[in-house]
Amino acid sequence: MSALAPLIATPWPDVPDLLLPALGETARTVAVVMTIVVLLGGPLGLLIFNTSPLGLTPNRAAHVTISWIANLGRSLPFLVLMAAIIPVTKLVFGTTIGFKAALIPMAVAGVAFFARLTENAVREVPRDLLDVGLAGGSGRWQIMAGIQLREALPGLVAGFTLNVIAMIEYSAIAGAIGSGGIGYLAVNYGYRRFDNTIMIACIVLLIALVQLIQFTGDRAVRALTH
Known part of the structure; x- marks a missing residue:
């Protein structure tokens, strides 16, 4: 099989025609999922902390x-x-493959992860600041939004960065159910067709993408900290 690989490998000049659409599909999936994650996971994390004995x-x-x-x-x-949620995905979207099929399991995993990251970030806010807000007559929801979230912003951005990277990884795994994206391309071409060119290109792109996101997130955290 290794002797046949060079005969079926995609020529390097043709790689962008396959890779760029896959990158767009991955970006779309991650963007939609992260919107859900922030809208649901953030408030969930706040509730987890504020219903605790320290909240x-x-x-x-x-x-x-x-x-x-x-x-x-x-x-x-x-x-x-992803496999366990297939009945729910089928019920909601009427399909168990493709872009829609990946949304629910990715959102469930992402919301749970971001909720814990939010809880940990808010936990680092000094209790004295909350007491000052309470003493000043601020309501609890005002304190959550105006003090907890504001003071925890660097930690929240760091958590958001980690979550985006995790969703990129999950989107690659979701390629197994035909969700599209870089993972789907790597499985269909790189693995099933023994196309080493595509496999290498997908690996390099994923590494570069994660490094870029981590670098950007770190810069944002430093800017918010100082």
Whole structure:
């Protein structure tokens, strides 16, 4: 088979024609998922912390319940989670393959992950600042938005960066169900067709993409910290 590989490998000049559309599909998937993640995971993380004994509205029952929900999405390897959610995906979108099929499992995993990252970031906010807000007559929701989120912003940006990278990895795994993107291209061409050119190109692109996102996130965190 290795002797045949050079005969079926995609010529390097043709690689961009395959790679750029795949990059666009990955970017679309990650952008949609991260929008859901921020809108749901951020508030969920705030609730997890603020219903804990250290939070603004301690409530043991609520804290245990919300924490359990968040842990549920983080307990399973993504491939197992993706398979387990197939009936839900089928019910919601009417399909178990393609772009839509990847959205629900990626969103579930991403929301759970970002909720915990948000909780950890908010936990680092000094309690004194919250007490000052309470003493000044600010409501709890005002303190969450005006003090907790503002002071935790560097940690939230760092968590957002980690989450984006995780979603890129998950989108590559979701290529197994035909969701498109770089992972799908790597599986279909690089693995099934033994196209080493495409496989190498996909690997290099994924590495470059992750490095760029991490670099950008680190710069943003430093800018917000100083």
